[in-house]
Amino acid sequence: MLEVLQPTEEPGWVLAHEGYSVLTESAVESRFALGNGFLGMRASRSTGRGPTWASWLSYIRWASWPRCYVAGLFDMPNTEPPVPALVPVADWSRVRLILDGEPLVAREGVMLYGMRRLDMRRGVLLSEWTHRTPAGITATGHELRLLSLADRAVGLQLQRIVLDRDGIEVRLEASFGLAGLGMEPVRLENDLGAWRTEGTGKVVAMAGAASLCLDDASINPERPFPLRWIFRWPSKAGQVAEFSRLVAVARADRSAEDPAPRATAALERSTSAGWRAILERHEVAWDVNWSASGIRIEGDDDLQRALRFAVYHLTSAANPDDDRVSIGARGLTGDAYFGHVFWDTETYLLPFYTAVWPDAARSLLMYRYHTLSGARAKAELCGYRGALYPWESADTGEETTPETVLGPDGKPIEILTGKMEHHISADVAYAVWQYWRATGDDEFFRDAGAEILLETARFWASRAVAEADGRRHIRKVIGPDEYHENVDDNAFTNVMARWNIACALRALDLVRQRWPEHASALQDRLALDDRELDDWRDAIARIVTGLDTATGLYEQFAGFHALRQLNVADYADHALPIDVVIGREQTQGSQVIKQADVVALIALLPEAFPEHGATINFRHYEPRCAHGSSLSAAMHARVAARLGDADMALRYMRETASLDLDPDPNSAGGIRIAGLGGLWQAAILGIAGLNLMGETLELDPKLPLSWRRLSFKVRWQGRSVGLSVAADVVEATLIDGDPMDITVAGLTRNLEARSSLRVDLPSEAFRGVAEVCA
Template sequence: MADVSGPTSFEFGLEPTTDPAWFLVDRRCDPLRQSSRETRFAISNGFLGVRGSQALNPGAGTGIQPHTYVAGLFDTSSAEGSLPGLVHVADWLQVRILLRGCSLAHHADELSLHRLTLDMRRGAFLTECGQPNAPPLGVRLRTLRLVSLHQRALGLQMVELEIEDPEIEVEFEASFEGLSTGLVSERLEQDLAVWRTERSGKRLAIAASSSLQMDGQELTPEAKGPFRWVWNWTSKRGQIACFQRIVAIRRSDRADLDPGPEARGTLEYARHLGWRDVLSNHEAAWARRWRDSDVEIEGDADAQQALRFAIYQLNSAANPDDEHVSIGARGLTGDDYRGHVFWDTEIFLLPFYSLTWPEAARTLLMYRFFTLDAARKKAARMGWRGALYAWESADTGDETTPEQVIGPDRKVIEVWSGRQEQHISADVAYAVWQYWQASGDVGFFLAAGAEILLETGRFWASRAQPEADGYCHIRGVIGPDEYHENIDDNAFTNVMARWNIRQALDVVALLRARWPERWSQLASHLGLSDMEMTEWRTTADTIATGLNPETGIFEQFAGFFSLEDINLADYAGRSVPMDVVLGRERTQRSQVVKQADVVALLCLLPEEFHGQSAGDNFHYYESRCGHGSSLSRSMHGLTAARLGYCDMALQFFQQTAAIDLADTHVAIAGGVHIASQGGIWLMAVFGFAGLSLLTDGIAINPQLPKAWLSLCFRVQWRGQCLKIKLEQANGLVECWLEAGEPISLVVRGQRHELHVSRPLHLVTRPAAKPDQGLESKNAS
């Protein structure tokens, strides 16, 4: 785990915070871990993302260049078959310091003090370092950087330089790096640059200002150039040089719209405020987000820090002001997957936003609405009706999954996900319905949500084909378990498809009853008829699900039970995924599962499992899961917690947290695993707190780990804010309705009405926990 020994003291006007759970601290300066460190200390606001590069000479000796990302700034290279990806923009953080003509380097062997701090409470990255040896001077350097949560176009950099020895000639240079990388330059001035993408028709503008003060007096730069400022002075003992740089970055999705004036106007606004107010507004915005989304744990410091890191990442990743972007699999923290959007957003992230930040949830779903035409075109190309969303999506919603990749053995591997991993349409529909259930957002439902549900339901009704056995089958797909390709009747896909069709039919009934005029418009626009509705109902009633009525076990896909059964306990301690251990061919012929599949169905549609079948399905598939995906353990942890296997659930919680907080996962250099961070919140709130959404309220069924003395969190339900606190002792449940009309709250199966003026205090008896000592045999 990251260092949690507590914060250091910085200037820059930050109020001191002593709780170590709000901080990540790293004192090491290992060049071999620089890329993973840059991921862990990245900052973002949903529009801008900046990796946590070191303060000086960020790429020196490593071959790594610091990256800034702009959400939605996708382009495709001129290479044949290339796919769109996020474009790196110019690095605006470059600082070079010369003392007596020698560069103040930033290498581990030259530092007496080195500390990186991610202040999660305020969304700021700070560094502190000292260098007494080369040159032989007493030097102390402090830096701060942030991208504003209040005004997302703004970035702020602060540097404090203190030199103990007097009479030292100092040169301080601030510049940009990569002004001509990845984009075509249109205009380059002292404080403003405008670029365009080569092929996607987008434009970008950056405006910047820099200043340096000594003893409260601003120094005039002695040299200037495009985005370059140089100051020279002779130091005095105890004198502190204070540098500040503000950048304003604007994106335009229209080739004929110049974002330069908007960038310059935003910069002038920030300069008028001054850096202190920019910082203060940013802190206030973060305070509001933490007020609505924090989760507090007593009794487990590591779990508390893991949750804070997860919530920090989730709050950093969304931008409720831009309905044309979504959240990629690594957010804005790294290059993996080229910024592409997967089912991760709808299944692992949307619950957090729907219940703590509905404005962000709505925006993310509007992205799916604006890409609905691309989903319709994909379905039509493949011979079906309705909307089939891209497995990997960028800005337009077109399919961006590569068709081939190079495997570990350097052989070319065909990638079928873009054609066969079709459950994405049901996943989007699930998120739409969950948001509608949680928010009651009529405007969204009528303008966008209903159409998404109808068109995804229509897709599944055309995709599931009737056959001679009397059932409708969905053949040639990939479920969440990507080890098995081109399979038939994947249980997760088919049951989610049935749910999607039935929800679409419920939408029809709801529109006819409450908004008949809107139903007439949609029916005409989409060409929906009563005959088609009847076909949908028949299809839903006859989809093959793989459920064995005698055992209650779902067969993951047709023929799964006849595959080789491999005991994963024999491979405990492995350091590579099971498909590498066994080889792709043997893995495909085995019951080894890459990630939660039937278990994912348990998470999303628990009502499909009755009585003992939930536990039976969980145990059968948990023992066969190799967890070859970072998404897997959180699904297992959520389900284990709901079933009362709290020790096992906590183990999955800890392993999920370790993916990004520890250096045990080889893929962190490519960015934070944002779905895993969403999964951590899900395990706490939907798992250990047992929260579920009802048609008329909220239910909780707490199952806290033994070490957790209490769990406290807030959720929003249809404009009403609830605070819920669960205590281990006596099963105490306390609930406050902080705003809104009375709400129905079900606690361990008992219904209560919660009022603003009457908090709920219950001493309950938790359900018997089936096996607190149960551990995963396969969670290595």
């Protein structure tokens, strides 16, 4: 067993954390979390921690926050206001080690050594520790944990324990901790448990098996309770105890369904295969994913590591086999935001999956298709037509944003995002179109994507109201910059809305041309007639955009430029967000921006910024942004890279990477997965200049001088393409699939099957933004 407990030796693949601090422990548990899109597990220490339960005293900090999650398992907890939340399931990793009747607990005695490693290459968590108890007994342990990427129902834990003396009565207890938390037990057997959520009636089944060997001889466990194993033996100094545990999990979304047979079957195939086969298949699955999604940077070891960390968590979060779930703002790594899904998924995550893992992208977009009914219901409730997607979504597609929360003074604070942050409908539409353009998945486009585009367009046409000035306005909204609420004609919202409507009209024409009978049936089902389509065309022509044609500058929203100017740089040294420092009223009355707003529009719709418009707007808004959101820096990095400002792009990329990689990050509630998706975008859509929306696969690189080479793979309409960007040349290889066209720096060439293409880059491609503006 010892050999598999060793980390990958190749540099840049392993993150390590030594020691323990109550101030950083929860953040480490988030950063090193395991996941496979169906199951998630925080990287809590399994041995030596005491029990965990909820404390009412807010000033007491948990030394650890162990959590295991099942994607899609939502229920309504006893909170005020009531909002659905992701339910933690039984913590199956905890091990109690009792020596001569005294439990080994980290806070007692002396922790001589403690190290946790996230081996991103293999997708495993590795731990080592040496502990001296108050009685003077020294115990040393090694551990491996994984959630299988080859069989998403399965988790594995291996432990190797050695004591330093003879004659100690050793008792090892392995159990499923907190098995009844928030759920009603409906079935408890020796190796199987099933629990039902009280409100939603969902059922989760968990099956387990455990074994322990001393010098290759098995010890029979005591089984006093279901899902609990107790092993006893007298110690010998230096003797190795090897413990292994398997878990298998299944979810049912209706109380009438029984997931227990699926969990039992998964456990049976796992125990039959054995832990070595499970580990090997898991590592092979990670190899396949790294081969498809890995990024190689020559010349920047820090960002190389950060991008691997990003790809690790992006891979861990998605499940292409379940199109009824999506990815929450913290993935399956923490409790922040209750597991809710935001615009983050479509805007910050989907480009990664679309480019390297289309099956996962399709599944995430099908989640939006399955929840169209909830989006339609919200639009109708708000007095509009079509589909208005919820700002926060769980499993049903209903709006889950709380209407009020209690402030520090105990007074209610109204939350307006669920009522006014409507741009999410256009964000979903954008992701649908981008996915179809990049993949050519006509079946999805015909059967699901077109309907999403049409229904979101219908919403925007009803939302954009014609007024006396002859223009159509979208009033009382919140754009990405949430520091300014209840504004009129937010440029991001309005321009994306206009794009959404135009794209829907184009989509309808395509469906009519290719599948006329389907188009006719779809129009009949949606009651979409020519009169309404004419209204859509009118909306495209008359929606206010905020663009000043004389200067090329968009006003972020009506009246933004009349607000007080504030030098954001004066507040750069404050640890707290700027709105906390200067107060809500001053923030709303100034031109300080929470996150990329018009800048995000530059990234998504560069065609809306002709000539030097992108540079003009970026240079105007970048100094006004306080980056009060973890989403912001990565989007600024992407745009800065496209404008040729490599220094600024790298600075923002490093800022994004530091959010979850710094020794003391504020990520106790889970990793910020949208920021990690944004980091990938900055490198691939920004620096490499990959465009997934064109007629061909397009690349327009602007490599920083400090980078010697950037290499990655991309999927394009059923093909796999390897790309390598150096200072003056791009090399493209068609790994599999039919011949295709590829456009590099504006030059289109044909790429033959199983052949490579070399394209020399013009020196103009690497001029900095200062030169462009000179």
